[in-house]
Amino acid sequence: xxxxxxxxxxxxxxxxxxxxxxxxxxxxxxxxxxxxxxxxxxxxxxxxxxxxxxxxxxxxxxxxxxxxxxxxxxxxxxxxxxxxxxxxxxxxxxxxxxxxxxxxxxxxxxxxxxxxxxxxxxxxxxxxxxxxxxxxxxxxxxxxxxxxxxxxxxxxxxxxxxxxxxxxxxxxxxxxxxxxxxxxxxxxxxxxxxxxxxxxxxxxxxxxxxxxxxxxxxxxxxxxxxxxxxxxxxxxxxxxxxxxxxxxxxxxxxxxxxxxxxxxxxxxxxxxxxxxxxxxxxxxxxxxxxxxxxxxxxxxxxxxxxxxxxxxxxxxxxxxxxxxxxxxxxxxxxxxxxxxxxxxxxxxxxxxxxxxxxxxxxxxxxxxxxxxxxxxxxxxxxxxxxxxxxxxxxxxxxxxxxxxxxxxxxxxxxxxxxxxxxxxxxxxxxxxxxxxxxxxxxxxxxxxxxxxxxxxxxxxxxxxxxxxxxxxxxxxxxxxxxxxxxxxxxxxxxxxxxxxxxxxxxxxxxxxxxxxxxxxxxxxxxxxxxxxxxxx
Numbered sequence: 001x002x003x004x005x006x007x008x009x010x011x012x013x014x015x016x017x018x019x020x021x022x023x024x025x026x027x028x029x030x031x032x033x034x035x036x037x038x039x040x041x042x043x044x045x046x047x048x049x050x051x052x053x054x055x056x057x058x059x060x061x062x063x064x065x066x067x068x069x070x071x072x073x074x075x076x077x078x079x080x081x082x083x084x085x086x087x088x089x090x091x092x093x094x095x096x097x098x099x100x101x102x103x104x105x106x107x108x109x110x111x112x113x114x115x116x117x118x119x120x121x122x123x124x125x126x127x128x129x130x131x132x133x134x135x136x137x138x139x140x141x142x143x144x145x146x147x148x149x150x151x152x153x154x155x156x157x158x159x160x161x162x163x164x165x166x167x168x169x170x171x172x173x174x175x176x177x178x179x180x181x182x183x184x185x186x187x188x189x190x191x192x193x194x195x196x197x198x199x200x201x202x203x204x205x206x207x208x209x210x211x212x213x214x215x216x217x218x219x220x221x222x223x224x225x226x227x228x229x230x231x232x233x234x235x236x237x238x239x240x241x242x243x244x245x246x247x248x249x250x251x252x253x254x255x256x257x258x259x260x261x262x263x264x265x266x267x268x269x270x271x272x273x274x275x276x277x278x279x280x281x282x283x284x285x286x287x288x289x290x291x292x293x294x295x296x297x298x299x300x301x302x303x304x305x306x307x308x309x310x311x312x313x314x315x316x317x318x319x320x321x322x323x324x325x326x327x328x329x330x331x332x333x334x335x336x337x338x339x340x341x342x343x344x345x346x347x348x349x350x351x352x353x354x355x356x357x358x359x360x361x362x363x364x365x366x367x368x369x370x371x372x373x374x375x376x377x378x379x380x381x382x383x384x385x386x387x388x389x390x391x392x393x394x395x396x397x398x399x400x401x402x403x404x405x406x407x408x409x410x411x412x413x414x415x416x417x418x419x420x421x422x423x424x425x426x427x428x429x430x431x432x433x434x435x436x437x438x439x440x441x442x443x444x445x446x447x448x449x450x451x452x453x454x455x456x457x458x459x460x461x462x463x464x465x466x467x468x469x470x471x472x473x474x475x476x477x478x479x480x481x482x483x484x485x486x487x488x489x490x491x492x493x494x495x496x497x498x499x500x501x502x503x504x505x506x507x508x509x510x511x512x513x514x515x516x517x518x519x520x521x522x523x524x525x526x527x528x529x530x531x532x533x534x535x536x
Contacts, residue, residue: 009032009035009036009158009161009162009165010162010165010166010167014032015169018155022151022222022224023151023224023225023226023227025155026066026151026152026153026154026155026224026227027154027227029154029155029157029158030066030069030070030154030228032158033070033071033154033157033158033161034069034070034071036161037070037071037072038070038071039071040071043071043072043073044071044072044073044082044083045072045073045074045076045080045081045082045083046064046067046072046073046074046076046081046082046083046084046085047074047075047076047077047078047081047083047084047085048060048063048064048067048074048084048085048087049078049084049085049086049087049102050087051086051087051088051089051095051098051099051122052087052088052089052091052095052122052123053089053091053323054238054285054287054322055240055243055258055287055288055289056087056088056089056122056123057232057238058229058238058240058287059087059121059122059147059150060085060087061229061230061231061232061238062150062151062153062227062228062229063085063087063121063150063153064229064230065227065228065229065230066153066154066227066228067083067085068228068230069228070154070157074230078102078106078109079105079106079109080109081116082113082115082116082117083116083117083118083119084106084116084117084118084119085118085119085120085121086099086102086103086118086119086120086121086122087121087122088120088121088122088123088124088125089122089123089124090122090123090124090126090127090130090253090257090426091123091252091253091254091424091426092421092424092426093424093425093426094424095124096124096130099120099124100138103118103120103138103141106118107138107140110140111140117142117143117157117160118140118141118142118143119141119142119143119144119145119153119157120134120141120143120144121143121144121145121146121147121150121153122146122147122150123146123147123253123254123257123258124257125144125145125146125147125216126146126147126148126179126216126256126257126258127253127257127428128179128180129427131144131179131180131214131216134212135212135214139210139211139212141212142160142212142213143156143157143160143212143213143214144212144213144214144215144216145214145215145216146179146215146216146217146257147257147258147259148217148218148219148220148222148259149176149215149216149217149220151224151225151227152215156213156215159213160212160213163185163209163211163213164209164210166209168185168186168189168208168209169186170183170186170187171183171215176217176218176220177217177218177219177220178215178216178217178218179216179217179218180214180216181214181215181216182211182212182213182214182215185208185211188208189205189208189209192204192205192208193205219259219260220259221262223243223262223264225240225264225268225272231281233475233476233505234279234280234281234505235280235281235282235283235473235505236281236282236283236284236285236473236475237276237281237283237284237285238284238285238287239269239272239273239276239284239285239286239287240264240287240288241263241264241269241286241287241288241291241294241296241300241303242261242262242263242264242288242289242290242291242293242294242295242296243258243259243261243262243288243289244258244259244260244261244262244289245258245260245261245289245290246260246261246290246293247290247325247363247365248363249352249362249363249364250361250362250363250429250430250431251362251392251395251423251426251429251431252426252429253426253428253429254289256428256429258289261289261290261293261295263294263295263296264296265296265297266296266297266298266303266306269286269296269303269307270306270307270310273307273310273311273314273316274310274314276316277311277314277315277316278314280505281316282315282316282317282318282473282505282507283316283317283318283319283320283473284307284316284318284319284320285320285321285322286304286307286319286320286321286322287321287322288321288323289323290323290324290325290328291321291322291323291324292324292325292328292329292330292333293325293328299330299332300333301330301332301333301335301336302332304319304321304333304336304337304340304343305336305340307319308336308340308341308342308343311341311342312341312342316342317342317473317507318342318344318473318490318507319340319342319343319344320343320344320346321343322348323348323350324347324348324349324350325350326349326350326351326364326366326370326371326374327364327365327366327370329349329374329377329378331377334377334378334381334382335381337381337382338381338382344490344491344492345382345384345385345386345490345491345534346385346386346387346388346490346491346492347378347385347386347387347388348387348388348389348390349371349374349375349378349387349388349389350389350390351371351389351390351391351406351409351413352364352390352391352392352395353391353392353395353398353402353405353406354368354371354402354405354406354407354408354409354410355368355398355401355402355403355405355406356368356405357402358395358397358398358402361395361396361397361431361434362392362395362431363430368405368409371409372409372412372413375387375413384491384534385491386416386417386491386492386493387413387415387416388415388416388417388418388419388492389413389415389417389418389419390418390419390420390421391406391410391418391419391420391421391450392421392422392423393406393420393421393422393423393443393446393447393450394422394423394436394438394443394446394447395423395431396423396431396434396435396436397434397435397436397437397438398423398436398438398443399438400446403446403450406450407449407450407453410450410453410454410457411453411457414457414460414461415454415457415458416458416461416491416492416493417458417492418454420447420450420451420454422443422444422447423443455517458517458518459515459517462493462515462517462520463515465493465512465515465520465534466512466513466514466515466520467511467512467513468511468512468534469509469510469511469512469525469534470489470490470491470509470510470512470534471489471490471507471508471509471510472487472488472489472495472497472507472508472509472510472522473487473488473505473506473507474486474487474497474499474503474504474505474506474507474508475487475488475504476504477501477504478496480496481496483498484496484497484498484499484521485497485498485499485500485501485503485504487508487510489510489534490534491534493512493519493520494518494519494520495510495512495519495520495521495522496519496520496521496522497510497521497522497523497524498523499524503524508524508526509524509525509526510522510523510524510525511523511525
């Protein structure tokens with residue numbers, strides 16, 4: 001992958017010419033990288049593999065956008081790609097193990113193609129022990145960075161090319177608190193150069209030049225946007241409105257790896273929405289670890305009201321958001337949703353447990369009755385709303401009585417979908433120190449019981465919609481039947497209809513005809529429309 005273009009990159013003044021301000025600095029490095037990858041006789045390929053939440057998915061769109069701008073063709077198979085990025089999640093232990101399994105399978109491909117570049121980034125890289133595990137057991141990984149400095153990816157890739165070509169640069173930390181970095185490799189290289197005339201010295205230099213470029217920040221209050229991104233669907237876009245979390249639920253590692261809350265200014269958000277609309281986007285998803293605690297000079301309800309009005313001006317037809325915390329769900333937000341033209345009738349309200357005792361141990365700051373009251377308020381204001389939730393089974397010390405309290409909430413709220421998990425112990429969280437005498441077999445039995453109960457509710461809820469008419473945003477050709485086009489209702493229900501692919505990207509009215517447990521089949525009616533809500 002090393003070309004004549006790299007001679008320019010190896011000049012000592014290449015960093016001196018880089019702007020100090022962001023994102024201009026990263027655009028500078030993108031232009032430098034284009035000389036290598038964009039000017040080649042062949043098209044380099046890239047694969048970006050995403051684990052975790054919608055925030056990670058949005059981050060991966062940014063990585064793909066940067067790679068595309070540099071000159072890579074994205075969407076390649078990871079075994080054959082010239083560049084592979086793993087954007088990691090660490091909410092549950094199996095997410096970590098999943099990464100290591102994928103890396104293990106990639107090792108032989110890296111052996112065959114030493115110029116393949118492998119990068120690991122995201123939440124998991126904010127844990128120092130995981131970084132050391134990568135360095136010691138997966139030394140073929142080339143670039144490691146975390147959540148706070150994802151936007152510096154162009155510079156890190158640039159540094160890697162220089163390192164592989166024999167030039168190692170120290171990092172200028174600019175006052176950033178570093179969790180770990182490979183900056184000391186520059187000092188090591190300087191020492192090794194004294195013995196470069198010996199065989200052992202030369203071998204040590206070659207080994208150092210194959211070491212990864214590592215830059216993981218401990219934290220940062222910076223928000224840097226306005227870099228290239230590549231959307232999965234050209235008509236849908238995630239919009240980050242805030243980052244981090246201050247809630248510190250006892251089981252959750254997110255505040256430790258994503259950092260404290262920081263909100264973007266409203267006008268920056270509005271500018272990004274206007275830009276998305278100019279590119280034909282019809283649906284936006286406002287993203288944050290807890291959007292309800294947005295604090296960019298106005299609260300989230302006020303921001304949502306202004307965005308709803310902005311959508312009138314720009315032509316964007318749907319607004320979604322996630323995730324919300326029950327303790328922060330205000331009457332004002334419910335009123336804004338109910339009176340809006342564009343906010344979808346869908347709300348993700350994580351329960352986690354229906355037991356007051358367990359909720360207190362979880363540090364959730366609400367009780368069962370408060371949760372039930374908030375869910376009832378949503379349904380009273382918007383009878384057609386779809387409410388989804390998260391539930392953890394097997395939190396340390398959970399009893400059968402605690403579990404039955406959770407089932408009681410499910411029966412009373414009748415969630416339209418639930419993301420259910422068996423508790424995963426995460427080192428560094430308060431809950432990791434709690435003892436749990438419950439047998440694993442008991443936890444698994446409760447989990448299966450909860451799934452059966454909730455699946456029954458979902459089927460009944462969907463049965464009640466049969467024959468209703470609603471707007472569907474069509475996204476793609478069905479992966480199961482090329483004669484069907486797949487889309488989603490305002491409530492997030494998946495619908496398949498026989499239609500021409502030309503409707504992809506349009507919102508069309510559909511009659512929901514047959515419930516297939518987790519999706520509907522239906523038929524088109526009328527012309528393009530975004531006005532019909534279920535039953536309308």
